[in-house]
Amino acid sequence: MKNTFLDQVKGSLIISCQALPDEPLHSSFIMSRMALAAKEAGAAGIRANSIVDIQAIQDEVDLPVIGLNKVDYPDSPVYITPTIKEMRAVAATGCAAVACDVTGQPRPNGEKLADIVATMRAEFPDTLLMADTDTLENVRLADELGFDIIGTTMHGYTPATKGANIADDDFAYLKAVLKTTSHPVIAEGKVDTPAKMKRCLDLGCHAVVVGGAITRPLQIAKNFIDAL
Numbered sequence: 001m002k003n004t005f006l007d008q009v010k011g012s013l014i015i016s017c018q019a020l021p022d023e024p025l026h027s028s029f030i031m032s033r034m035a036l037a038a039k040e041a042g043a044a045g046i047r048a049n050s051i052v053d054i055q056a057i058q059d060e061v062d063l064p065v066i067g068l069n070k071v072d073y074p075d076s077p078v079y080i081t082p083t084i085k086e087m088r089a090v091a092a093t094g095c096a097a098v099a100c101d102v103t104g105q106p107r108p109n110g111e112k113l114a115d116i117v118a119t120m121r122a123e124f125p126d127t128l129l130m131a132d133t134d135t136l137e138n139v140r141l142a143d144e145l146g147f148d149i150i151g152t153t154m155h156g157y158t159p160a161t162k163g164a165n166i167a168d169d170d171f172a173y174l175k176a177v178l179k180t181t182s183h184p185v186i187a188e189g190k191v192d193t194p195a196k197m198k199r200c201l202d203l204g205c206h207a208v209v210v211g212g213a214i215t216r217p218l219q220i221a222k223n224f225i226d227a228l
């Protein structure tokens with residue numbers, strides 16, 4: 001069966017509906033309603049964390065899902081779908097794409113990303129793989145490993161990129177990413193206004209993921225409180 005995800009989201013907005021256990025909205029039911037609001041607003045896709053959230057969202061809306069599973073392991077800083085165990089479980093939900101960390105940092109249990117990709121290609125040939133990258137070096141790594149989608153998700157969130165913001169210097173880093181890879185690029189991470197989303201698309205991104213600015217009320221409310 002052909003995976004139509006890339007056609008479905010081209011030039012559009014994907015809304016990330018995530019709330020970790022320490023966040024006020026942590027609930028699969030609430031995330032499914034966030035996804036419904038996203039759909040009613042016109043989003044083309046959803047990004048979601050954890051098996052139960054992905055399933056609840058798939059029951060509520062018929063939009064394609066980028067699935068991931070955030071898990072902390074004691075022996076690694078990698079937390080976005082870090083091992084083959086989480087990769088398989090996320091893909092088994094039937095989501096269109098599985099996202100995982102591609103930051104070059106050591107993975108739990110000494111697992112190697114190349115082995116994870118090979119196993120996923122063999123077991124889930126119709127599932128797209130999205131690389132959550134942080135630097136140009138890791139964009140090149142994701143290309144070499146054959147990821148289908150390059151995401152900028154981890155730019156600003158690793159020791160190598162701490163403090164960076166995708167919008168710095170009129171998206172200078174994003175422009176470099178677009179020059180570095182021929183795979184579709186999805187801008188993600190701190191795209192927090194409609195104007196920034198539009199700029200990412202105009203620069204040539206395939207799609208944009210927006211999360212907190214739409215689905216994290218604590219973050220949204222803080223922005224207002226901070227202005228007092």
Ligand SMILES: CC(=O)N[C@H](C=O)[C@@H](O)[C@H](O)[C@H](O)COP(=O)(O)O
Nearest residue numbers: 016153157189190191210211212213
């Ligand atoms: C760094 C990390 O763990 N990012 C996570 C990845 O799935 C999510 O917590 C973000 O909300 C998502 O990337 C969207 O970004 P923003 O919420 O900034 O629009």
